[in-house]
Amino acid sequence: MRDEDLQEMRQLPLFEGVGAAYVDSLLRSAFVQRFPAHVELVHEGDPADFLYVIVQGQVEIYASYRDRETTISVLGPGNSFIIAAVLLDRVYLKSARGLTPTRILMLPAEAVREGFAEDAHFARALAVDMALAYRGVVKELKNQKLRSSLERLANWLIAEDEKGGSTGKLDIPYDKKVLASRLGMAPEVLSRSIAALIPYKVDIRGRHVQLNDREALLSLARPVPTIDDPAC
Amino acid sequence: MRDEDLQEMRQLPLFEGVGAAYVDSLLRSAFVQRFPAHVELVHEGDPADFLYVIVQGQVEIYASYRDRETTISVLGPGNSFIIAAVLLDRVYLKSARGLTPTRILMLPAEAVREGFAEDAHFARALAVDMALAYRGVVKELKNQKLRSSLERLANWLIAEDEKGGSTGKLDIPYDKKVLASRLGMAPEVLSRSIAALIPYKVDIRGRHVQLNDREALLSLARPVPTIDDPAC
DNA sequence: ATCAGGACTTGATCAATATCAAGGACGTGA
DNA sequence: TCACGTCCTTGATATTGATCAAGTCCTGAT
Known part of the structure; x- marks a missing residue:
């Protein structure tokens, strides 16, 4: 070496x-x-x-x-x-x-x-x-085992945003199909789930994400420390 | 003590x-x-x-x-x-x-x-x-993530039978609703999955199970060491 | 033996997710 | 700038699994 x-x-x-x-x-x-x-x-x-x-x-x-x-x-x-x-x-x-x-x-x-x-x-x-x-x-x-795919996506977005300092702005760090597989859903389902988050003011274009209503998204995602907190 | x-x-x-x-x-x-x-x-x-x-x-x-x-x-x-x-x-x-x-x-x-x-x-x-x-x-x-509930049940039965020496006879060691939850399905789905295994000569009465066609069940379950072998 | 309650099954229906098939967007390299 | 390929989206449909509602069976206590 x-x-x-x-x-x-x-x-x-x-x-x-x-x-x-x-x-x-x-x-x-x-x-x-x-x-x-x-x-x-x-x-x-x-x-x-x-x-x-x-x-x-x-x-x-x-x-x-x-x-x-x-x-x-x-x-x-x-x-x-x-x-x-x-x-x-x-x-x-x-x-x-x-x-x-x-x-x-x-x-x-x-x-x-x-x-x-x-x-x-x-x-x-x-x-x-x-x-x-x-x-x-x-x-x-x-x-x-405990969440639907929409919930998994919502929680992933929140967790990823927190990693980046809770700015409400983040980039998906890899292909969407990889994210879909990581989250346990077909790529088509990820696409539709993304569309389903529009009422929660989640704006996803390509790999760029903006969370424009953190409260709304939180009320859907309902993160808990024993699943979502990396420091826990 | x-x-x-x-x-x-x-x-x-x-x-x-x-x-x-x-x-x-x-x-x-x-x-x-x-x-x-x-x-x-x-x-x-x-x-x-x-x-x-x-x-x-x-x-x-x-x-x-x-x-x-x-x-x-x-x-x-x-x-x-x-x-x-x-x-x-x-x-x-x-x-x-x-x-x-x-x-x-x-x-x-x-x-x-x-x-x-x-x-x-x-x-x-x-x-x-x-x-x-x-x-x-x-x-x-x-x-x-990789299996349907029927496949999970089939594989569980095979694994459980092997624990008991592959006799083809075994008892479910706890309530079926616990098994259902363990396997990641609603209790009703477990009931129906059990019924769906009849063509494979799986006979479940109460907690008693008989596997009467190991080959047939194996061809459905398709166990692999990297998921099912406890010694692996 | 009988009764009550829980456990399980079955049927009907609904919701979630996967699959199949096109079509569209986007970036890359010529 | 164009053409190509890849990635993604969208629509239609099939499949899988969940839920609701009875009903049945079994068991354990009296």
């Missing part, structure tokens, strides 16, 4: 609170790889050979069954994926592909498992990351 | 591979509690004061939103719940209630967090448990 890369990797949230010497020893067995957009990084069912950490770009985590496919999440810089499979030395449950060109840190699974056993701080960082990921999926499962 | 209880608790899977002395020190701050059926053990949104481990009985893990409610899972002896909330010192994302009278080991959250920091073996056991739980939810999310 090049020296400037090394510098950058040390800053990753996954290594927060881990001794610098240990991080460096981990990074010695790791490497940074660039991938073009749309290539599959990880395939569902394959043995977990690497832990992946996104340095640059967007990665779509998805799963397939028969001729169907659904997006589990879309991750960005700083996020790692498939910790659980690596830790347990099992196969990946999900596939991953870049939505954009990406730069990815790849840590050999063996090194991660050793690291978990040897360095208590790294073990803690991994466990915290996994606990957060776990809670994320639980929230998503609740979102799916 | 009584001595015979202590004896029993040491055997729990959560303590596997953890030094006996450390297990005992953990158990000193813990206690075993009996609860009657149907009482709420844990309420969504409350701070995570305890890690729960089921000693006896069945516990339904569920979540609510507006006037809706859905079952996330049904757990039995040996299972623990809400590790992630305890580890992160956050609120519970789910509620829990006994479906039967239960005996439950309650470990104070503070002690668990200390244990995680102090004892590497316990930390590993917790992490493994959490990783398995994580993969369980991911599978369930895929199950929900």
Whole structure:
């Protein structure tokens, strides 16, 4: 790994609170790889050979069954994926592909498992990351089972707006069909749901969104911390 | 805690591979509690004061939103719940209630967090448990997003039969309305789905189930390891 | 054994979502 | 600027699942 890369990797949230010497020893067995957009990084069912950490770009985590496919999440810089499979030395449950060109840190699974056993701080960082990921999926499962697609869209808009500082203005960060799959609906349903939000003063043109009546949208979405609050 | 209880608790899977002395020190701050059926053990949104481990009985893990409610899972002896909330010192994302009278080991959250920091073996056991739980939810999310309710039922029947040794004979271990909620459908839909399985030689009377044409049911259900295999 | 209440089923209907088929908008590269 | 392809939207229709309303069955308590 090049020296400037090394510098950058040390800053990753996954290594927060881990001794610098240990991080460096981990990074010695790791490497940074660039991938073009749309290539599959990880395939569902394959043995977990690497832990992946996104340095640059967007990665779509998805799963397939028969001729169907659904997006589990879309991750960005700083996020790692498939910790659980690596830790347990099992196969990946999900596939991953870049939505954009990406730069990815790849840590050999063996090194991660050793690291978990040897360095208590790294073990803690991994466990915290996994606990957060776990809670994320639980929230998503609740979102799916307890809400209609219109409600899911409304809540997604509010959450996304809050990420950007509640300005009422935001951009959808990927294709609408990816968003539809992420929200668990057909692309056509997303289109219609967007139209259904017009009475709530939601103005969506292309990827640009304006929320012109936050109160109205909130009364439809009814967000709750135990599903929607990322800090919860 | 009584001595015979202590004896029993040491055997729990959560303590596997953890030094006996450390297990005992953990158990000193813990206690075993009996609860009657149907009482709420844990309420969504409350701070995570305890890690729960089921000693006896069945516990339904569920979540609510507006006037809706859905079952996330049904757990039995040996299972623990809400590790992630305890580890992160956050609120519970789910509620829990006994479906039967239960005996439950309650470990104070503070002690668990200390244990995680102090004892590497316990930390590993917790992490493994959490990783398995994580993969369980991911599978369930895929199950929900990628399958119809009939497919979910068919796959549940096959999985449940395999748990019992693939004899083709099994009993539904709880009320059908709980199963319906667990599978993500209204109770009426479960009834109709059961009727829809008659051509596949599935015979359900009350809680007794007979699968008389495994092949036919398999061709409908199409189970895959990355959703249905508990060992995967 | 009987009765009451809960659990389950069945039928009718409605609402939500998926699918199929075109058509339109928009950005990109020639 | 034009042409192409991709993405998105819109309309029509089918399917799936939810809801409402009885009715039946089963069970557990008296």
